[in-house]
Amino acid sequence: MVGNGGPVATFSVWDYVVFAGIILAAAGIGLFQAIRSRKENSSDEFLLGGRQMTALPVAMSLTASFMSGITVIGTPAEAYRYGASFWLFAFSYSIMSAVTAEVFVPLFYRLGITSTYEYLELRFSRPLRLIGTSMYIVQTALYTGLVIYAPALALNQITGLDLWGVLVATGAVCIIYCTLGGLKAVIWTDVLQMVIMLAGFVAVIARGAVLQGGLTNIWEDAGQGGRLEVFDFDPDPLKRHTFWTIIIGGSVMWASIYSINQSQVQRYISCKTLGHAKMSLYLNMVGLWLTVSLAMLSGLTMFSIYKNCDPLTNGDVGTTDQLLPYLVMDILEAYPGVPGLFVAAAYSGTLSTVSSSINALVAVTVEDFIFPVCKNLTEKQVKWMNMGLSVFFGALCIGMAGVASLMGSVLQAALSIFGMISGPLLGLYLLGMLFRTSNSIGGITGMIIGLVMTLWVGIGGQIYPPTADKTNPLPVTTIGCNNTSQNSPTTAPWTSPVTLTPPSDDRPPLADSWYSLSYLYLALLGVLTTMAAGLLVSMITGGCKQENLDSDLFVRMSDMICFSWCNKSEVLDITEKDAKDFHFQADNPTFTDFNVMSKDDEKVTKI
Template sequence: MDDKLRTFQVWDYVVFSCLFVVSSGIGVFFAVKERKKEPSKEFLVGGRQMSCGPVALSLTASFMSAVTVLGAPSDVYRFGASFVIFGVAYTFVVFFTAELFLPVFYRSGITSTYEYLELRFCKGVRIAATLIYMIQTILYTGIVVYAPALALNQVTGFDLWASIYATGIVCTFYCTLGGLKAVVWSDAFQMVVMVTGFLVVLVQGAMKAGGLANVWEKALDGQRLDVFDFDPSPLRRHTFWTVTIGGTFTWLGVYGVNQSTIQRCISCKTETHARLALYFNLLGLLVILACAVLSGLIMYAYYVSCDPWTAGQVQAPDQLMPYFVMDILGELPGLPGLFVACAFSGTLSTVAASINALATVTYEDFVSQCCSDLSNKAAAWISKGLCIVFGVCCTSMAIAAAYMGSVVQAALSIHGMCGGPMLGLFCLGIVFPCTNSKGAAIGLIVGIALSFWVGIGAFLHPASPLTTHPLPLSVQTCSANTSAINMTTSTPLLSSSPAPLTTDGSALDSWYSISYLYYSAVGYISTVVTGLIITAVLGGTDPTEVKPGLIRPVCNLFCFFSKRLRRKCWCGVDHDDEQCWDLGSTELGEDKCPPNGSSVFRMQETAAYANQAFVKDSQT
């Protein structure tokens, strides 16, 4: 590849800049449009009047960060198309989110996901979960900004610090001005950019590689289409079971109970719109996944006899995709800039969603608890101030990542290591009505400890899983000046698993060799099992103290034939009156539910009705 093709040209910068200009313009638009609506609810949850279309696009864009855009094709290039099985995990994740978690969160009228934990358990559990979420989100968001910026800088010459500062400033700008509505509509625009960028690469790449038929033939010969591996060993990196089971736990932990996702779902005008947003979002996830996998296969077919990584033309696997883009699009003005805009669309959407979610949980879980008599105007200004604070924090974290070296790889796994215990905590509340607050708190502590033990232990003392090694790559036709083999040991920033080392076969090595996709499963199982054991020892929660709307009767799917069995499975909590599941079905001042709700929940219930009344009045 000619060195000239490795650098950005003027038109590339112009196309890339349009992404930031349009995103900022959306923030200005909603700041002007919503300037007369001061309440923080309007700013943080869009007045709960969003429709399913833009929310679905927003969910997809923020879920598919630049780590996916750059990392997934590289993974397919090196390990094969087994990455496509993540589509099965995505389907399970969306189904459980829509049918199990969303109804509870939406009907309770909460703004912060962690409000649920106080309603179901106690304030201490809520605060602990909120702090864990804030730390993991700031850390992860910083890495999401830094890692792709570094990969693009090393291949295209795109300025590293300029991209980091621009991302932080622009995201903070439109989040602060326009609130959740600006975030959602900016994400929708960025989703279009992501798909367009991928399509350009797919079309041009397929042409350069000799057509899709040739791509398929090369991938088949190179074992890249050996997708289904049913080996049950948890030590294997990507098998059908690790991806479907482990992937479901991993993404459900950072999706089904994550503030960033749930906040946009509860911003929808009805629960039906929220469910539709999730299912339409699934289509978007599958489209992006298909584009990423196909990009990896095309890249392999193009470099089948001259691997740039082995030949030393790139220093880490996460640079393969931008290198490929500059190779096939470098002579076409503006198109490399379009792909970089595609990658940074994932970054912008993830960062913006994180900033808005962090501001929301901080306001709802801390500020509003300490200052309950704030005026609507003061609440709105505090919410905007929090967006600025967290925008600075996330940008600072991205800068700090430049000095963290290989710790970056461990930071990328923290999202999964925290997600499993958090998922287990919410499941203890929603799925197991008997769980008490002490069981929930101790379960969370044990779950965090075990998931961090296996995750950090695998990073500090990596032992080789049996299939960490990539599939064969060739440098047979590389030119003389680039054919020197580069066996670099630099850690790929976008990699999801530790680099392979030898193992002596001990139990501890096997524990550290477990697939990274099972980190969340370890946290989930340990949290739930510990919570239930502590509950059994100390005694379960009195069923008269559990509001029916705080739990989800999933056992009714299996026990629908027996009312007595349903009641026994739900530890005596009555789910027969469906009006008690949906707070929105009860009018202000009229109590249709049994008198077993806690006073805290009654206060929340009244607040939810008052918010609905305000929305109706404002529309009038």
């Protein structure tokens, strides 16, 4: 009976048909784009879609890239386990989108880069570019392994399919359409996969509302279970989720993902104009709001159904990340094909993220490691090299899924990886974009110190997980289960099935202080440490005496909307014909920038 525990049904024939059909459709889009673009053999076409993409598909791809199978599986479990405080990330998404669109996009678009890490060489030095690229490759390989592992776990739970068979199949499908279709295939496949992900959430919420007598009853159950206590203003940085950790730490963490991560930057710089690039991020913000809202409602629906019988405590599932797949088979087994839709939703999120990661890994490897060394490659050689690297990185990501299986809750593990590595990198970019004083020595020193700090805290937190009073798990019960064993407690707080807190005697003094820092503050720690150390070392090593720094490498006030429309009477008007005389094009980001320059601007004076 629904909500009372015990084994659930497995996939029916129609579930397999729906699941296979959706996966084949994704692969088919990749093949279609490959055939459609078969005459375009350039590296720019393969890696950036010829820089002719528009805002809407890029926005959906941006959302799908990191709202992955981890979101489909991990976020509802988060709401079930800890309550709806994760909903506050909607504010973090808004801050992140505005900062990325108004600060980072104009800069990268103006420079016309392919690899994000080109900026580090232009602003600092080539060694820093190579270090940044290497950090990105390690981070992305680890994260992608988690993304592959999460839905494979779901499929294993629901269908009984071999776990490693699913892992390999995931990588194989992504390799096919990444290798053949390039970025256009990735983006247009992401559009389909985004729709499928949202449809999976809607199916769970709709069926749950019918079973529980409406969304009002689900909301009341969540309130009685303490799941709606969202606003916790406790300033304690050791508490896992509070208003401050999510708004401040979460905003910095997501900015480190969207602002400088190659997987995301590669999408918005593929847009045909700067306006489309900015708009893609604001549309993406709306997509993130919708996704996190549906994920939270799915988690609250799950709590309403299992409020009297927790499947984990009752032994029906082995990990928290299997809760939603278990719910799907419990409430949707009477509708053949719908469980297949849900699994396809989790799987689609995985395909979008893995394909995005593979494409981005190829881009940075080619631009940062190969082109500077092999400068005389033909277009055909570059094409085959891109395809070969797609296969290599696809295989690498499959291998990293084995490591991911040891990392516990997929949602927190994924976000922790970004905090530990992307935080110091974001600090390095901000150091270069905002401070003319910073130099290469300061940049590399600051980033190393920032990375050491975040790895120290992050790895320490994995070895010695925070205690229950810092993670704030909410109580659950098995009092209503049909098959509760004699040894099962009737009520119990959440405990992690993967990483158990060791006895207090074995915990070092830092375990309950430094190592218990909220995982959302890892990125902020990396940013602040990198910038502080970098500025100090730069000033000591002659950063204040630097000259001849290109103004294009710094953030301009004219890049931002609020300044672009100010003082129009003082703006120099350049016609399209004049722009062509200066070898500009109307759609070129340089022309867009030029159109809002003051008459006193240095570049205008020179012309």
